[in-house]
Amino acid sequence: MLLFQLPDDVLYHILSHLDCRSLSRLSLVCKSMHRFVNRDAVWRRIAKEFLNTGITWNGTDIYPHIPLKERVKIAQNWGKGVCKRAVSLKWKTKLLPWLQLDKDVLFLSQAANIGAYYVHQDSGRLQRNPFEIYSGHNGDVCRFVLTDSHLISGGSDGKILVHSRASDMLTELSGHNQEVNCLDSKAGLIISGSRDRTARIWNLNSSCPRDTIPMCDRVWSVAISPTLSSFAMGTACCENLSPLCIWDVERLECVCNLGSEYRRGAGVLDMVFESPFKLFTCGYDTFIRQWDLRLSPQKFVMEWEEPHDSTLYCIQTDGNHMIASGSSYYGVVRLWDKRKTECLQFFQLSSDLVSSPVYCLRFSSSHLYAALATTLHSLDFRRSPICIR
Template sequence: MIDQEEDEGQEKKNTLNLESLPTDVLLCIFKFCELELLGRISQVCKRFYWIINEDYVWIERAKNILVTNQISEHIRNRSLTTLSLKEKCRIYYNWKNGKYKENIYLRQREKYMPKLVLEKGILWISRGSSILAYKRDKDYCLSRRPIVVLEGQREDVCHFVKCGNVIISGERYGALVGWSANTGKKTFELKNGHSSDVNSVDNVGCLIISGSRDETVKVWNISDPSTCEESFSIDIGDRVCSVALSPNADVFCCGSAGLHNISPLHIFDSASGISVVNLDYSFRNGAGILDVHWETPQTLLSCGYDTLIRLWDIRIGRCVSLWEDPYDSAIYSLASDNHNTFLSGLSQHGRIQLWDKRKKDSIQTYFSKTRWSSPVYGMVFDPSHLFAALDQSLNVFDFSGRGNMSKNLFSVPHTIIQVI
């Protein structure tokens, strides 16, 4: 009996188990494990937990992930925190597999066409004739009341953009208004900037571009905060839906409705208004461009009624990549991390698609909670949250997997800064 126990004890000593392996060997093994398996292994013992938390395990995994990579500067500037390599992989797993908590804010009966701007710790949203700013706290919750309210517009805000401390809004029936984001005061107001709705505006430095339903694009110059002067106007000959300045502001693109046999995408010089690129573009009548986004000074994304997302290289004047919506819907909005990730907001059911530029098919689909089918009029994201502006609500997708966001529906808030 004693000999048998001694044999069993010797056998256990000679058996090599996983926990007995050197740390370097374990690191090599863990590199080949799936994310879910690593989570389970980290719960086995303290040693495994600390090894799996080492960056070495996550370096290769984090190199090519979408959404959470924080490679581009404009994504880092809007992120509340800099994520560790493990957190990047964990949160991306939630994006990829559609694991999130959805909360609904600013629900109302009236239907609007809201737009969004996201900064570090602040979310700006247009809502009817107002522009509101909500603060995001360390728990990723939005404040119950806005910290800034810009009111006093005569008509609904069709589009707005924030550059530094300046907010430029384009209204229905042609007005163009400038605001100070810090004080909430108007800096200028051009009541007759255009003769019809200002569908899109963009601003870089002292340069403003506005595009209107009146078929014109206008370039404005802000010589000082209170003065905005028109530099020149371009007659497109077609309803203008979207405009965007390149990152270095030397050129700008204009997306139009694609009617009257006029190309729906144009590239102009910002200083002279001369067309600088003839894009190789075969289009169907009415296949207008609803949104454009510059990736680099030489490349941009476009989307619209033809259900396609195109990546253009203006150096050769051609589309270099093409993606088609899997459900054949018009694409109203785009959001990108200027690396490998972009999202498309569709025309029905509050649907959003996640895309990888390196792949042909979309990665994941997200359906917003909405009483009626609504387009996604505006969309912004950071590594842990996606904000979607629908016609009757602001829907927030929380992929962080930490805590619970407030589920209270926001009513019309009291103003903190009100300008009339």
Template sequence: MDGEQLAPQKAIMPNFLDFPVELIIAVLDYLPVRDLNRMCETCRRMREVCSRLLIWRRLGKSYVHFENSSGREVITNMESLSLREKCRIAHNWSSGFHTEHIYIRFKTGLLPWLQLTTDHLYISNMNKISRYKVQSGGRLRSLQSSKKEIKYTGHSQDVNKFVVKENNVVSGGSDGRAIVWDKASGRTIQALQSDLGSLVSIDATREIIVAGTNGGGVQMWRQSDGRGVRNVPMKDRVWSLIVDPTQRLFATGTSGNTDYTSLKVWDIATSENTPMLVCGENKRQGEGILDLIFESSNVLLSAGYDTFVRQWDIRTPRLPVMEFEEPSDNAVYCISSDNNYFIAAGYCRHGIVRFWDKRRSDICVQTIYVGGNVKSPVYSLQFNKHCLYAALSHAVYVLDFGAYKPEHENYTSPLEPLTLLSQY
């Protein structure tokens, strides 16, 4: 034995899976969301480690997550998602990955209007409004399974605008009628006729219906008995109208064809026909307002012909708080908000939808071309954390950002810089 040489022992290579959990997590912190999801699929040990909230909580700080969507009604149908799933969807938004399909195709060119609530998507189609079920994940059910959904009928001409408020659906049409339906049954509660022409914008409180007319002016009725409350004369058609969350004020946006400032705020209760506030210093050429949203009782968003989306504080209405200018000089037809940092705007050409971040007013953080090469404007849009719903002249499109990427897609390097949307 003394003369024998001992055989050298083979060095034992350390196994990454045998490392302490804290050390594995420290290494995984350097991976982007796509690689973390792939690590979860390798083995049980990695799935257990990668499922810990600590990893996704740190990674989630690098992505922007949409909060409650739509300035017209709060959407809370995504709260059940895990933090891992939220990071994956936010990564899809930041990279622009989505699947797109046509949900409804119209036989003729229309100006459809959308409203998204917790459980349903409402779509105007000529002289009726249809309701479609939204699943818990924010996606729409198939069109075939939605055939039994309620339709709200009663207009003799096209529905221009409508709003879903609490238990009612209130619409204004080209026939000059304002109709109130029961949301659950579709039963007509009130049918009111305007003497100022076509109703091009409408909103409601619990007691009052407020409608903007094509003939110039605002007409108001009491919901309980349909009796007229008051008329507010204006020298221009009222393209947009919105009631504030406290239901004490309403804002109007006119077409901008006169020498008067287009954006005004009115008191609902007063009998005087003078505005309480006028937003903006001077009349700007072509500043007609096409859409309005109250994010809160003091924060108002406006958009229109002059290519700007503006944020106003009605406590200091002399100048806008922020301005978001369309780089291609396109009019803004509609806006939607997550009531937090993000605004989605639909434009007058090529199905363009742009997302703006209130913390970066100088640059658009995401641009999406809905429908490929279509030339239609985006007449209405809504979004939640999973999907973007956009109404164009011939179809309603659903863009699903919660879809999974195919396995054969080209791999993205972890060292590749993230897009603007994910840098905050």
């Protein structure tokens, strides 16, 4: 009996013992074996071990339209730092830009406007001019978030604007009297935080805040839990209180404070929920921390320190093993493997003469985009590695 004549379940079991190089060589034996080896089911186990393959911790596939074998090829370049760098956009005035990436569209805030740019599938480059511009703020856009139907932005004018992505409909939410530093939205729920020392809860279909939470400090970051029953809030840590806490949405109660050993001014600038119980945070204290909200008392279970003692402005995770972070000096982007304590790769995007923080970063399966004060950089990781052909 030939190898490819074995039952599929037996053949899957045999192939599960091979590494990516051996699988690639086996696929060259014949057409039948090539078709079988290229199936996603063969590569799923291997893909879970690599960085940014689109397979999350619970097995969800973020990029089902891209063959897993191709994603494993690219993933090796993420781990080795093999990429092609380019400056996608430049502007003259120094700004604090923010990014969101939705399939083949990149949204970039510049001053009071948010531009939507097509990303070319073949090259990963941005269309030179935005095909749509979202405006309406009287000051700079501080943060914005995307949902399936809306783009929601918070500005230095204290306004929150809800733009419909399907029409020209614009709704203004008024409530904050100082700049809106942060916001998040899920399933019609909006949470915002401001320099005015309040966090507000909104419903998408209402122009007035549903609830207001007075705080003792400026609110720098918020993130809604995937369960929608709670949200995390990070403050500037200028008072003798923990800058990181979890609030119940319905009861408007602080459920818990995360950590206690923060130095004054160690504010939390960005946070990401990876699951209902797994939260990642970063900020002025130069650490990325992973929190397990099931533990009591709540303590971080892992931490990664920025080697150059720089503020971390932003983070993003792939839902599995990788974290990307942007620091405050020389446009440094770092890639971290959660299974290791030391930085895996780093990229300096600004020159020694012109230093800029990385204010925001976003990545797809093959590209990473980083927004600095006057430039938008792209890193293309699709160069073919040696071990898979």
